[in-house]
Amino acid sequence: MTRHLSMSINGEPHEFDAADHRTLIEVLRDDLALTGTKDACRQGVCGSCTVLVDGVAVRSCLMLAARCQGKSVTTVEGLAAGDRLSALQQAFVEAGAVQCGYCTSGMLIAATALLESNPSPTEVEVRAALVGNLCRCTGYAPIVRAVLAASRAGAGHPVAAVGS
Amino acid sequence: MNDSSTSELVQRSRAVGREVRRGDAAEKVTGRYAYGMDLALPGMLHAKVLRSPYPHARIVSIDTSRARALAGVRAVVTGDELPWLFGSALRDEPFLARGRVRYAGEPVVAIAATTEEIAREAIDLVDVEYEELPAVFDPIEAMEPGAPVLHPDLGSYAMEGYYGGVDGTNIANHAKIRRGDVEQGFRDSDFVFEDVFTTQYVQHCSMEAHVCAAQVAVDGSVTVWSSCQSPYNFVRDLSNALGLPYNRVRVIATGIGGAFGGKMYLRTEPLTVALAMRTQGRPVKYAHTRDEEFIGAVVKHPAHLKFKTGVKRDGTIVARQITSVFNTGGYADAGPQVARNSAFSGTGPYRIPNVRIDSYCVYTNNPIGGAFRGFGVPQATWAHESQMDMIAHRLGIDPVEIRRRNLMDLGDSTSTGEVLVTSVGVRQTLERAIEASSYRTPLAPTGDPRVVRGRGLATMHKLTNSPTHSTAFVKMHQDGTVVLLSSSVDLGQGIATVLRQIVAERLGLALEHVSIAPPDSHYSPYDQSTSGSRSVFHMGNAVLAACADLARRLCAHAAPLLGVGVERVEYRDGGVGVVGGDRFLTAKAIIEKTFGTRGCTVHGEGRFTPPNTVPPDKDTGQTPKMSAFWMYATHVADVEVDLDTGRVKVLKVVAVHDAGTIINPEGAVGQVEGGVVQGLGATLCEEMLVADGIVTNASFAEYKIPTSLDVPEIVSLFVEAPHAEGPYGAKGLSEPALAPTAPAVANAIYNATGARVTSLPITPEKVLAALAATRR
Numbered sequence: 001m002t003r004h005l006s007m008s009i010n011g012e013p014h015e016f017d018a019a020d021h022r023t024l025i026e027v028l029r030d031d032l033a034l035t036g037t038k039d040a041c042r043q044g045v046c047g048s049c050t051v052l053v054d055g056v057a058v059r060s061c062l063m064l065a066a067r068c069q070g071k072s073v074t075t076v077e078g079l080a081a082g083d084r085l086s087a088l089q090q091a092f093v094e095a096g097a098v099q100c101g102y103c104t105s106g107m108l109i110a111a112t113a114l115l116e117s118n119p120s121p122t123e124v125e126v127r128a129a130l131v132g133n134l135c136r137c138t139g140y141a142p143i144v145r146a147v148l149a150a151s152r153a154g155a156g157h158p159v160a161a162v163g164s
Numbered sequence: 165m166n167d168s169s170t171s172e173l174v175q176r177s178r179a180v181g182r183e184v185r186r187g188d189a190a191e192k193v194t195g196r197y198a199y200g201m202d203l204a205l206p207g208m209l210h211a212k213v214l215r216s217p218y219p220h221a222r223i224v225s226i227d228t229s230r231a232r233a234l235a236g237v238r239a240v241v242t243g244d245e246l247p248w249l250f251g252s253a254l255r256d257e258p259f260l261a262r263g264r265v266r267y268a269g270e271p272v273v274a275i276a277a278t279t280e281e282i283a284r285e286a287i288d289l290v291d292v293e294y295e296e297l298p299a300v301f302d303p304i305e306a307m308e309p310g311a312p313v314l315h316p317d318l319g320s321y322a323m324e325g326y327y328g329g330v331d332g333t334n335i336a337n338h339a340k341i342r343r344g345d346v347e348q349g350f351r352d353s354d355f356v357f358e359d360v361f362t363t364q365y366v367q368h369c370s371m372e373a374h375v376c377a378a379q380v381a382v383d384g385s386v387t388v389w390s391s392c393q394s395p396y397n398f399v400r401d402l403s404n405a406l407g408l409p410y411n412r413v414r415v416i417a418t419g420i421g422g423a424f425g426g427k428m429y430l431r432t433e434p435l436t437v438a439l440a441m442r443t444q445g446r447p448v449k450y451a452h453t454r455d456e457e458f459i460g461a462v463v464k465h466p467a468h469l470k471f472k473t474g475v476k477r478d479g480t481i482v483a484r485q486i487t488s489v490f491n492t493g494g495y496a497d498a499g500p501q502v503a504r505n506s507a508f509s510g511t512g513p514y515r516i517p518n519v520r521i522d523s524y525c526v527y528t529n530n531p532i533g534g535a536f537r538g539f540g541v542p543q544a545t546w547a548h549e550s551q552m553d554m555i556a557h558r559l560g561i562d563p564v565e566i567r568r569r570n571l572m573d574l575g576d577s578t579s580t581g582e583v584l585v586t587s588v589g590v591r592q593t594l595e596r597a598i599e600a601s602s603y604r605t606p607l608a609p610t611g612d613p614r615v616v617r618g619r620g621l622a623t624m625h626k627l628t629n630s631p632t633h634s635t636a637f638v639k640m641h642q643d644g645t646v647v648l649l650s651s652s653v654d655l656g657q658g659i660a661t662v663l664r665q666i667v668a669e670r671l672g673l674a675l676e677h678v679s680i681a682p683p684d685s686h687y688s689p690y691d692q693s694t695s696g697s698r699s700v701f702h703m704g705n706a707v708l709a710a711c712a713d714l715a716r717r718l719c720a721h722a723a724p725l726l727g728v729g730v731e732r733v734e735y736r737d738g739g740v741g742v743v744g745g746d747r748f749l750t751a752k753a754i755i756e757k758t759f760g761t762r763g764c765t766v767h768g769e770g771r772f773t774p775p776n777t778v779p780p781d782k783d784t785g786q787t788p789k790m791s792a793f794w795m796y797a798t799h800v801a802d803v804e805v806d807l808d809t810g811r812v813k814v815l816k817v818v819a820v821h822d823a824g825t826i827i828n829p830e831g832a833v834g835q836v837e838g839g840v841v842q843g844l845g846a847t848l849c850e851e852m853l854v855a856d857g858i859v860t861n862a863s864f865a866e867y868k869i870p871t872s873l874d875v876p877e878i879v880s881l882f883v884e885a886p887h888a889e890g891p892y893g894a895k896g897l898s899e900p901a902l903a904p905t906a907p908a909v910a911n912a913i914y915n916a917t918g919a920r921v922t923s924l925p926i927t928p929e930k931v932l933a934a935l936a937a938t939r940r
């Protein structure tokens with residue numbers, strides 16, 4: 001059955017109809033053209049589809065859209081303040097944490113969730129937080145460096161002066 | 165170019181050798197970068213494919229009537245309607261199975277519908293009747309007389325000059341190297357050792373699966389969008405298959421989420437084009453699911469490598485004979501090239517006067533073996549570096565010493581008869597790795613007698629396929645900014661940024677004044693492909709030539725404006741000046757004074773073909789110059805082995821590479837760190853399991869690639885032996901990064917335990933078995 005859903009996505013209210021079986025990633029990518037969220041497995045294993053639902057990192061390929069009724073969803077498109085990158089995004093750029101970039105959206109969301117709950121993680125905590133996000137290009141080291149650098153620069157919130 | 169002029173250049177440089185951020189990083193961290201998967205075209209249909217469940221079967225009948233009747237289905241196609249064959253070295257593969265299937269997972273029926281869901285539903289409505297045929301899975305059995313022959317028509321397939329299958333057999337290619345007299349060499353040796361090494365199926369696991377779209381015009385012209393490594397390979401192979409003129413096949417490379425060799429040749433495209441021929445102009449998109457990626461894309465060839473090596477008592481290698489068999493599955497794809505390329509690295513970076521190599525690419529009823537980062541060389545490196553250690557221990561020689569004794573230097577020749585005249589940094593990689601890993605300082609014991617530590621090293625060399633060509637256009641706008649058109653694809657390795665750096669450097673421009681256009685065979689000129697670690701060297705040189713051509717044209721426009729002959733002007737600092745004088749015009753001034761302020765563009769074109777490279781002789785593998793350049797690397801691995809469980813933990817890898825001059829240090833480190841982790845995956849945990857032709861672990865849940873918690877400390881260093889013909893002395897880097905890792909780990913395990921594992925991956929079970937063997 002199709003339901004009428006309303007939710008906040010990246011701070012904006014959205015209303016749309018979606019069949020019960022449709023997943024959040026399908027709605028985001030196919031209906032709302034928010035293609036920044038990636039899918040590398042659609043089986044809940046790779047983490048590339050990670051988004052925040054009410055601040056919690058979830059796999060949007062496993063999450064039914066209907067379960068987000070009334071909730072607040074943040075995707076990679078919602079991390080920057082306009083064209084101003086978050087400290088985390090900026091750190092990814094500067095640390096060489098992006099190669100093909102296909103894992104990047106999920107990594108950024110997972111790391112944003114980590115820094116929300118633990119603003120000064122250790123390297124091991126960063127690695128543990130990202131264990132469900134696969135990357136085939138970088139070997140993870142620059143991603144871990146970026147998250148640590150961002151935690152020093154002030155978590156995942158947009159910052160005025162980056163690189164300081 | 166000698167060392168001093170190179171380093172001077174780099175010192176003066178604005179862009180080359182500098183820490184430069186990749187140009188697409190901001191797009192990627194904001195989710196705006198468009199990948200193939202994100203492609204959406206007006207009126208686009210979605211394709212799904214029915215694949216064979218049997219590894220070898222005759223197709224008795226196909227009934228698509230129920231699928232065709234489903235609302236929303238726009239096209240259904242089967243192999244019988246498609247007369248064409250495609251393939252890169254060997255044209256052996258139908259667009260969809262015709263009459264028989266040769267591997268489980270082979271596409272049999274393709275359907276395009278208005279939504280993916282409808283296409284999937286329609287696939288379930290197709291009925292196919294198969295009659296199973298005797299199958300062969302082991303490539304060595306497949307070579308024996310009496311084995312079922314997969315391609316009875318092998319002799320009639322179109323083949324590219326160098327390659328040759330053996331008609332009436334399953335041998336899709338037999339590559340040979342003949343040098344010196346190997347039998348005499350064995351007689352002259354004090355010892356002859358024969359060992360067998362094997363490698364497994366490894367899938368690329370690019371995070372973005374294969375995806376493409378196709379659209380066909382009224383006149384039959386085909387446009388393909390593909391998340392691919394080489395638009396021009398695709399133009400050639402599609403045009404040749406379809407019999408279409410090349411100008412009527414347009415291939416646009418989309419943004420791509422990783423490739424590692426897996427997206428070098430046609431895979432999803434032929435059947436998508438076949439569908440698009442039946443949709444009255446509506447584009448059709450086809451994306452692999454992850455399990456299709458495992459069963460229906462390509463995989464790294466499992467190889468069986470028999471190494472027979474004759475040595476003197478002091479460790480000097482006198483002769484080597486190799487017989488290697490590469491399991492290429494149901495169709496050849498890149499198999500002939502991979503098996504051949506592996507042979508070229510069979511000696512390792514060592515002087516061996518007597519060599520005989522036979523490398524076979526063999527059809528079996530298994531998934532298709534294709535190109536994978538390293539192109540057969542990781543398999544060869546696994547064997548030669550494992551055996552090098554085994555020989556050292558048998559002779560009681562230090563593993564470092566035996567390598568020092570045999571390493572190639574400038575002036576030595578390869579097994580293919582090429583005398584090395586520039587940029588042989590292999591010895592430096594070894595010495596630097598020894599030093600940086602504190603190789604001679606023993607590892608601290610764990611304190612637990614059941615958990616032991618050890619250290620091992622491995623070194624390697626790799627060529628790049630030659631000769632191949634790259635071309636580039638540079639276009640200068642009237643304000644003096646430049647757009648580069650090149651068909652090198654940025655797979656994530658960062659080539660787009662490196663090429664922009666080279667343009668900026670050569671033309672004296674700020675990096676942000678150099679843009680790069682996306683590869684599109686209708687606009688960007690020819691490039692052989694983005695593979696073989698070739699792009700920096702080949703495309704870098706083509707780009708330099710294009711910049712020189714642009715500079716020459718600007719000089720011709722500027723000379724009359726400066727009131728002197730063209731021989732008295734030179735391009736410098738983003739404009740043209742009088743030689744030895746102050747008079748100078750910016751590029752903007754030259755263009756606007758020549759063409760008026762309404763504007764015009766000035767262009768340069770460049771081509772690069774590595775000088776004097778000659779394809780090897782088909783029967784001996786000999787050529788005066790095999791490769792545009794040779795790359796070298798040495799890795800040292802520290803490991804910990806649990807004697808009770810057989811579990812291996814890698815503590816640290818020191819990776820030293822000679823890639824010539826490094827143009828983008830951050831990108832270079834990224835290539836090595838990522839490569840080592842891929843190498844560790846293939847060493848310890850990755851294996852696509854294929855039981856009687858059926859893949860049994862076709863998902864990320866069951867096929868484990870390394871995670872953030874699985875990777876050790878990696879130290880990556882460069883020795884930078886500049887190459888005389890390289891752009892600013894650069895060579896290539898990406899493929900060697902994963903090749904020495906596996907044997908370095910195996911040698912470290914031996915160092916820790918005395919147990920030798922000769923088959924990849926090194927699972928705990930194999931370690932325990934090897935430990936048990938040492939006690940017997």
Ligand code: FES
Pocket residue numbers: 038039040041042043044045046047048049050059060061062
């Ligand atoms: S796509 Fe959701 S976890 Fe892989």
Ligand code: FES
Pocket residue numbers: 097098099100101102103104134135136137138371421422656
């Ligand atoms: S950057 Fe390519 S998968 Fe992570």
